[in-house]
Structures are given as C-alpha cells and as structure tokens.
C-alpha cells in the first residue's frame with residue numbers, strides 16, 4: 001500500500017446520495033437508440049438493415065480503419081430504423097432496435113489462448129472503450145507493438161463529485177477486477193500493477209487488500225491518493241503513483257505504462273472471461289433534484305428520460321449534467337440515449353449565469369491549477385484577442401478539470417475562455433495548412 005502527498009483543490013464530494021446503494025439492473029427498455037460513434041475516432045459502419053433481427057451482443061456496427069471500434073446490439077429485437085438522432089456527441093447515425101422481450105444473447109467465441117495479440121484483438125472485437133469519460137478505443141492502447149511496458153495503473157479515484165459508478169464497481173466486482181489485472185500482468189509481463197483510489201474509500205481499500213492477500217497476488221498494490229481534485233487525469237495519476245512524467249503529446253504507453261479506468265477493467269473481464277461484448281454499463285443517476293438516486297446497470301442506448309423515471313423523476317427547477325459538475329456538460333433533451341462513456345447523469349438545482357466581477361488578483365486559480373499553468377493570463381489573452389499567446393502560456397496542456405473556474409471568487413469563466421483560446425489557435429493553425 002502506498003500513500004501520496006496532497007495536491008489540487010478541496011471540493012465537496014456529494015457522493016452520499018448513492019455511495020451505499022448497490023447496483024440495480026435497469027428496467028428492460030421498449031427500444032434503444034444506439035449511436036454508431038460512441039468513441040473518439042471514426043464512427044463504426046452500420047452492418048444491419050431495417051427489419052433485421054438481432055440478439056443482445058450481435059454486431060450492428062463494424063470498426064472502420066484507424067481509431068474506431070465495434071458497436072453491438074444491447075437488447076434482442078428488430079432494427080426499426082437507421083437514422084440521424086441527437087446524441088451526447090451531436091447529431092449522428094444511430095441504429096434503433098425495438099425490444100422483442102426474449103432477452104436472447106449472442107456471445108463471443110471463447111479464446112483458446114491469451115497472448116498480447118489475442119488480448120488486444122478481443123478488446124477490439126468486444127467494442128471496449130475507455131470508461132473514464134473520453135471514450136478512447138481500449139484495444140488501441142493495449143496493442144503495444146513491441147513497446148516495452150512495465151506497469152499497469154488502474155484508475156479508481158472517481159474524483160468527480162456525485163459519481164459513484166466506479167466506487168460500486170470496485171466494491172461489487174473486486175475479485176473480477178483483480179483477476180483481469182493478474183491476467184494483464186501475465187500477458188504483458190509487467191513488474192507492478194497499482195489500483196489508484198482516494199483516501200476516503202476505506203471499504204474499497206479493505207476489500208482489495210483482503211483479496212490480494214487471500215489470492216496471494218504478487219506485485220498488485222492499492223495506491224491511496226488524497227481526496228483533492230483532480231486525481232483522475234491519466235498523466236497526473238501516473239506521476240503521482242509511479243513518479244514517471246508524461247510530456248505533452250506522449251501517451252502512457254510511450255513511458256512504459258498501461259492505464260485503464262476500473263470500469264474498463266470490469267468490461268475486460270466480461271469480454272475475456274465471460275465472452276460478452278460491451279453492451280451495458282453502470283451509470284450513477286443522482287443529484288439534489290432527483291427523488292430517488294440510483295446506481296443502475298443500463299443497456300447502452302436507453303434514453304435519459306427512462307433512467308430519470310426509474311429514479312422517481314425530477315423535482316423543481318433543475319439543470320441536467322452529462323457527467324459531474326466539474327467536467328460534465330449541461331444538456332436539455334431528455335430523449336438523448338446514454339452511450340459507452342456516460343458515467344453519471346446529475347440533476348442539479350437550476351444553475352443561473354453567475355454575476356461576474358473584476359479579477360481581484362488573489363492568484364487562487366494559479367495556485368490550484370494541477371498542471372501549473374496560469375488560467376487568468378490565458379483567459380485574458382482570449383478576451384484581448386491575443387490568440388498567439390496560447391503557445392507561450394501553454395494553454396494546450398490544460399486538462400479541462402475546471403478547478404480554476406471553481407476557485408475564482410470573481411466568477412470569471414476561466415475554463416470556457418481557455419477552451420475558446422485553444423479552439424481559436426487550432427483554427428489559425430488549420431488555416432495555415
């Protein structure tokens with residue numbers, strides 16, 4: 001067990017709404033709307049037609065060349081349409097399936113042997129994407145192409161307020177998570193694996209320690225990080241846990257580290273040991289404007305509305321967030337389907353545009369920035385139209401954690417301005433090419 005020094009900002013956790021609620025299977029939906037692009041990279045190519053019968057687990061979209069991944073039916077039934085719908089990634093092609101109520105399932109062929117090639121190929125076949133938020137196809141990361149990797153870091157910190165998805169997955173699937181970690185260590189001949197958690201997760205820490213001891217897993221450690229925000233960013237976490245720096249533009253594999261979210265590891269268990277593709281995930285549906293918050297195991301493609309209904313519905317005036325309040329995005333359309341990287345739906349009190357005042361030069365935004373850039377100066381550069389300053393101020397290394405905006409007593413939209421400056425700078429570079 002390892003402990004690390006605090007870093008970042010103290011923010012309220014608000015996890016008590018759902019932290020002690022076991023995962024419940026969501027009601028079987030009448031239909032699902034499955035986006036073909038639930039990941040970074042190219043959307044999958046539809047390989048079904050209207051009126052086709054599918055089972056839960058049937059491939060409905062095949063990965064395109066490059067960064068892409070397979071998409072599977074998440075219920076059994078009939079394809080009733082393939083059309084553009086509004087999703088969390090904008091308007092895009094979706095496969096709509098009407099439930100036949102049979103629950104018939106198509107599993108993957110069992111693996112005869114597991115080596116590096118078959119392991120990453122299975123992740124691709126199963127359509128697994130990173131579950132921590134960005135939706136990066138996991139197989140791409142695990143195709144190490146002979147690069148030497150020595151470590152695995154499993155992110156279980158779940159630092160975003162309200163979300164308890166990973167917390168419940170760690171408590172309820174402890175053995176499964178450890179089995180996958182042991183398999184990855186074996187396949188990639190790793191030296192160490194670290195499960196990174198926050199220091200308030202006492203019961204999770206105890207469970208991992210118990211099973212590590214009982215099963216005599218060697219070189220698997222629980223790495224306890226402080227409950228300061230943010231702890232979940234891959235680069236920061238690898239530095240905290242292993243003391244290895246990742247330079248701008250590098251991936252974790254470039255410095256010899258495999259890194260995955262704990263819920264992604266659980267999806268790997270389903271694919272490797274149970275031969276099941278990625279068709280469902282745990283989503284925390286929570287917040288003060290919801291009658292009965294829950295941790296639900298949900299088929300991908302169900303509407304947000306159906307999940308809210310299963311949690312007693314909304315009360316009063318609300319703002320809905322896809323994710324948590326720090327990094328999530330507000331949305332209004334309740335028909336939007338949940339997808340592979342939906343971790344949390346948070347119903348907050350209605351948010352009003354905060355009244356902004358002048359900067360009082362308190363330097364809180366600078367002191368709290370986990371990547372040590374200067375949010376106020378970057379924000380000023382945007383507002384003054386000095387877009388070329390993006391380079392000298394290193395605005396591209398911002399990890400969008402939102403700590404600066406959260407810390408600012410003057411209510412200056414620092415993160416918004418930083419993102420807009422980065423967009424402007426990119427547009428200027430694209431125009432030159």
Ligand code: SF4
Pocket residue numbers: 368369370371372373374375397398399400401402403404405414415418
């Ligand atoms: S500048 Fe970026 S990384 Fe730094 S605190 Fe603000 S959002 Fe976080």
Ligand code: SF4
Pocket residue numbers: 358359360361362363364365366376407408409410411412
């Ligand atoms: S936190 Fe806000 S008020 Fe303080 S220096 Fe930064 S921008 Fe100015």
